[in-house]
Amino acid sequence: MNARSNSVEVMTPVSRRRIPEAAVIRLPLYLRILNDLTADNCTQISSDQLAVLAGQNAAKVRKDLSYLGSYGTRGVGYDVAYLLYQIQRELGLNKSWPIVIVGAGNLGQALGNYGGLSERGFVVAAVVDSDSAKVGSVVGGVRVSHVDDLPLIVQSKGVSIGIIAVPAQHAQSAADLLVRAGIGSILNFAPVMLNLPSDIHVRKVDMALELQILSYYEQVRSDARATTVTSASESVIA
Amino acid sequence: MNARSNSVEVMTPVSRRRIPEAAVIRLPLYLRILNDLTADNCTQISSDQLAVLAGQNAAKVRKDLSYLGSYGTRGVGYDVAYLLYQIQRELGLNKSWPIVIVGAGNLGQALGNYGGLSERGFVVAAVVDSDSAKVGSVVGGVRVSHVDDLPLIVQSKGVSIGIIAVPAQHAQSAADLLVRAGIGSILNFAPVMLNLPSDIHVRKVDMALELQILSYYEQVRSDARATTVTSASESVIA
DNA sequence: TGATGTGAACCCATTCACAGCC
DNA sequence: GGCTGTGAATGGGTTCACATCA
Numbered sequence: 141m142n143a144r145s146n147s148v149e150v151m152t153p154v155s156r157r158r159i160p161e162a163a164v165i166r167l168p169l170y171l172r173i174l175n176d177l178t179a180d181n182c183t184q185i186s187s188d189q190l191a192v193l194a195g196q197n198a199a200k201v202r203k204d205l206s207y208l209g210s211y212g213t214r215g216v217g218y219d220v221a222y223l224l225y226q227i228q229r230e231l232g233l234n235k236s237w238p239i240v241i242v243g244a245g246n247l248g249q250a251l252g253n254y255g256g257l258s259e260r261g262f263v264v265a266a267v268v269d270s271d272s273a274k275v276g277s278v279v280g281g282v283r284v285s286h287v288d289d290l291p292l293i294v295q296s297k298g299v300s301i302g303i304i305a306v307p308a309q310h311a312q313s314a315a316d317l318l319v320r321a322g323i324g325s326i327l328n329f330a331p332v333m334l335n336l337p338s339d340i341h342v343r344k345v346d347m348a349l350e351l352q353i354l355s356y357y358e359q360v361r362s363d364a365r366a367t368t369v370t371s372a373s374e375s376v377i378a
Numbered sequence: 379m380n381a382r383s384n385s386v387e388v389m390t391p392v393s394r395r396r397i398p399e400a401a402v403i404r405l406p407l408y409l410r411i412l413n414d415l416t417a418d419n420c421t422q423i424s425s426d427q428l429a430v431l432a433g434q435n436a437a438k439v440r441k442d443l444s445y446l447g448s449y450g451t452r453g454v455g456y457d458v459a460y461l462l463y464q465i466q467r468e469l470g471l472n473k474s475w476p477i478v479i480v481g482a483g484n485l486g487q488a489l490g491n492y493g494g495l496s497e498r499g500f501v502v503a504a505v506v507d508s509d510s511a512k513v514g515s516v517v518g519g520v521r522v523s524h525v526d527d528l529p530l531i532v533q534s535k536g537v538s539i540g541i542i543a544v545p546a547q548h549a550q551s552a553a554d555l556l557v558r559a560g561i562g563s564i565l566n567f568a569p570v571m572l573n574l575p576s577d578i579h580v581r582k583v584d585m586a587l588e589l590q591i592l593s594y595y596e597q598v599r600s601d602a603r604a605t606t607v608t609s610a611s612e613s614v615i616a
Numbered sequence: 617t618g619a620t621g622t623g624a625a626c627c628c629a630t631t632c633a634c635a636g637c638c
Numbered sequence: 639g640g641c642t643g644t645g646a647a648t649g650g651g652t653t654c655a656c657a658t659c660a
Contacts, residue, residue: 167594260589351475
């Protein structure tokens, strides 16, 4: 269908196209929904249904899925198991990713012990901390190592994703260490902006920022109420 | 400037314009940087400098800030303290927001005890749980209440922001309870998509989704390496 | 018939580039 | 001269609408 039949295909590479970032961000969401559907013994789903479950527009869902290939059946919909597999494969979730957590404090411990990680194929290869007192304790089934061993750990275990779980004031140096150790992607839980080379991928998890965004919309909401009241009374005056 | 001079202005409302969502999301980021600058006794900043610190383009920074009004000085830059104040005001952070946490498990406790909340004006008005055994214990300086009291708490304390910190399978019903109690915004820590009325604002914090996004880009990176190697060897063959 | 897959249209966000002001 | 503020240009993402096919 999308392979031109007059050309010789040596071997289909895993990822043919580059998927737009906006779509990549939604793929894990679809994946989760498909997992739930599988648990509910649902084997087929239409873009309309999936859109409702994902809180998206059906056309957007179809376009997102079309980046993976033409895996739907016209007039029918998508096979849940097959789509699940394709999304997993596209996201690289058919392999297991070793990750390293920097920081063995409250947050680092909580993340290391969080079962959702290994369930989804993210294995805590190491937890490191700069505090020698913490080295040796066990977090997430792993002995805490000293941060100086980071390059060694990253190289020997092939780690490419690092999680920053240190206080804000140490986050930048933690990030620098991760990059120097050879990491390619960082998930940052510290409430600071990291200054990093442009080829490093970063995602941020930041409760304070999220709440401040919500705060804006709640203020708009209360302003709207106030304005409504005001203009109502104004119209009475007028 | 934007107020037509031939119309009578009764009173300038707090928020004149509606700010594009993309810009709203970045305002808390600028705010944080300005806070850091204040701590460093820096009183002036240009859009270029701010852009570097925020990891953004200078034109974008200027446009974002222009939504607040014309608070810069041409040829000079922005006064840090004044800009700080204006962003805070625009985000509604000059008042204190009571919030309610649903779920008094590990996550709920951690969030309730997190000092960063009250530091930024988010006061934990209540922590609720459906487990009567948890009711009465103290989290974040507040006695845990039963979830049945949610409507009462929300009304009496004027809570408009709720945080969902319950296991995935209970998140939807927790959200429904929050909405029925009169909440307007939700910060969702549970790894599920919530089905909610469109006038409710939701933000999501989800480590698994973030890691899966990073996984994609790491896979692309390793594919790129593999392809480079392959095409190199191919060119040798050719 | 009914749902996918996709060009085209639309809309929002980003970036450019420069007028305006300090 | 330097930096802001902003129209205009660009680019990406979303939605429409329909040809296409099971």
